[in-house]
Amino acid sequence: MNAAKATQPYAQMQANSVKAQNTSTSQQQKNESLIYMLRRPPHVDPDAPPNHQMVFLWPDNEISIRQVLGVELEALDFLRLQYKCYIHLSEESEDVICVSGSEEETLQQAITHLETKWHELITSSTIKSKLYLLDLPVGDGKVRTISTKTSKGFTWPCFQLNSNEAEHNDPGFWSEGSRSENDSRLLSEVKRSLCCVPLIQGALAMRVSFGTFVFTQYRVPRDEKGYSVAEFREMISHEMTKGQLMPGFELDLENFMRRISDASHLFDMQKRSALSFSGKSLRHIVSVEFDSIDNEYLRLEVGFKAVGGRHERTKSRWIQSQAQGKFAENTPLLQAVMLGVLNADWQFEIKERKVLSAQQKSLAMNEFEHQVRFRDGVMQESLLAEPKRRAMLPDGFPVKRLIEKAALQYRIKGTEYVLEIARYDVYVKQSNAGASNMSFELPSSSWGLTVHGVNWEENLTKLAGTKEVQQMGFNSVLDPFFSPKIEYGNKAGFQGFVNVVKEVARVLDKAGVAEQRST
Numbered sequence: 001m002n003a004a005k006a007t008q009p010y011a012q013m014q015a016n017s018v019k020a021q022n023t024s025t026s027q028q029q030k031n032e033s034l035i036y037m038l039r040r041p042p043h044v045d046p047d048a049p050p051n052h053q054m055v056f057l058w059p060d061n062e063i064s065i066r067q068v069l070g071v072e073l074e075a076l077d078f079l080r081l082q083y084k085c086y087i088h089l090s091e092e093s094e095d096v097i098c099v100s101g102s103e104e105e106t107l108q109q110a111i112t113h114l115e116t117k118w119h120e121l122i123t124s125s126t127i128k129s130k131l132y133l134l135d136l137p138v139g140d141g142k143v144r145t146i147s148t149k150t151s152k153g154f155t156w157p158c159f160q161l162n163s164n165e166a167e168h169n170d171p172g173f174w175s176e177g178s179r180s181e182n183d184s185r186l187l188s189e190v191k192r193s194l195c196c197v198p199l200i201q202g203a204l205a206m207r208v209s210f211g212t213f214v215f216t217q218y219r220v221p222r223d224e225k226g227y228s229v230a231e232f233r234e235m236i237s238h239e240m241t242k243g244q245l246m247p248g249f250e251l252d253l254e255n256f257m258r259r260i261s262d263a264s265h266l267f268d269m270q271k272r273s274a275l276s277f278s279g280k281s282l283r284h285i286v287s288v289e290f291d292s293i294d295n296e297y298l299r300l301e302v303g304f305k306a307v308g309g310r311h312e313r314t315k316s317r318w319i320q321s322q323a324q325g326k327f328a329e330n331t332p333l334l335q336a337v338m339l340g341v342l343n344a345d346w347q348f349e350i351k352e353r354k355v356l357s358a359q360q361k362s363l364a365m366n367e368f369e370h371q372v373r374f375r376d377g378v379m380q381e382s383l384l385a386e387p388k389r390r391a392m393l394p395d396g397f398p399v400k401r402l403i404e405k406a407a408l409q410y411r412i413k414g415t416e417y418v419l420e421i422a423r424y425d426v427y428v429k430q431s432n433a434g435a436s437n438m439s440f441e442l443p444s445s446s447w448g449l450t451v452h453g454v455n456w457e458e459n460l461t462k463l464a465g466t467k468e469v470q471q472m473g474f475n476s477v478l479d480p481f482f483s484p485k486i487e488y489g490n491k492a493g494f495q496g497f498v499n500v501v502k503e504v505a506r507v508l509d510k511a512g513v514a515e516q517r518s519t
Helices: 001-009 015-039 066-068 074-083 105-126 175-193 230-239 252-263 363-370 456-464 474-478 486-493 493-510
Strands: 052-057 086-089 096-101 127-135 143-151 154-161 204-216 242-246 282-289 296-305 310-322 334-340 345-355 398-410 417-428 444-454
Touching: 015 074, 052 105, 052 444, 066 074, 066 105, 066 444, 074 086, 074 105, 086 486, 096 105, 105 282, 127 230, 143 230, 175 296, 175 345, 175 474, 204 474, 204 493, 252 417, 296 363, 310 363, 345 493, 417 456, 417 493, 444 493, 486 493
Parallel strands: 127 334
Antiparallel strands: 052 096, 086 096, 143 154, 154 204, 204 242, 204 345, 204 444, 282 296, 282 398, 296 310, 310 345, 334 345, 398 417, 417 444
16 A cells, blocks of 8 residues: 555644645545546547547456446546546446546556556455355245345345244254255355455454344345245345345343343353443443545544553554445455344454554644543443443544444353454534534444454464465364364364354344344
């Protein structure tokens, strides 16, 4: 990543706060208008100098051009801005990218840059994978039909079960054949993705998250009554089907935590109280998001820990990301989703983060980072209380949004995995507030639940630096993440980890999280 490109727009973040924000907004609007124009073929003006045109042929045997670059080739917007040239698909063929402009030398530079970007994106696309699986009860006949429900712009599957069936807590209710096949396919994709870790340039994070899966792209059922099980499986297996896990829950936290306490076979509660919602038991992370510049975002993450009666900053990092789009550059290394008929959906994800180095940060970024702190009194506040902003931010910076995360972690008994229960309070800056003050709208809150290994981040970093990873033995890649220790019993190895995740999904169902998943 070019350091100047990453940080230059933020080098003067502070100067003349209101003026700076207005200038940034104005420039962003100009860039958006320019990009809109340059995504389309140039208008032919008989009085203007003729445009030159060069073409880039998309190989026949590669992934779809729209899947990699976006419907309007959004992934190439940075080239449009940099070279001020038109970039669009040919009207004759969707496998031909046309690059047009008045300067032939500039076009040649743009084409050369496009070729380099193409190699990066194709490499990125071919090593990334998605897998959508269905956790099915014994026998397809237990599921009468599968429909979809849409609310507030989101669409998710709903499963109708035949009446008078066995309780889903009965082990005989679940199809061992189907589950075994699911677990084998999941294991294969996880192993494949871990072997690709050295090919990723950014930092990686690996988590299992729980929530409700929603479709962003899918085939509607042929029958108005819904899908059969076979049709639904075929649909979610299709390359063009896409979706995302919505992690936000509306939990009765006290009730949920009592259920965790009752699951004594799963959670280690010996050294702490299950109902401790404040003080040193909480882990805090503050995320500050800034206004986008040239279709890119910067986010600062700062961790806080309790020291004595106050909170002190621990590690922090700046993360750069592109504006959300549907092209390959935004997709994770692995997205594997298990759709629960009765239990909560869960997603195994390995995701890349572009963390800026010290050399890529400007003086203004460093100054902002060192002024982020917690206000007094946070130590005594409970997660059950109404949200009240904890982070104090310096004025004069183009902040867009503030996200405060407070989390409880519970060790999975006999393993190196933890369940994290986190509340996210989101503060959006008031639209009429200038850069000179940090005035936010009333916060919105939601809950997220994840399972991960305590050493996964460290082990991913080690794996990223490993040469000849493809030649490593099967277990050599998996064992650092999913310990095969005999004393772990049925929680040992990858299959043991999957067993743990399924147990947590059942606890979530018992807490009422997954009730909307079936009728």
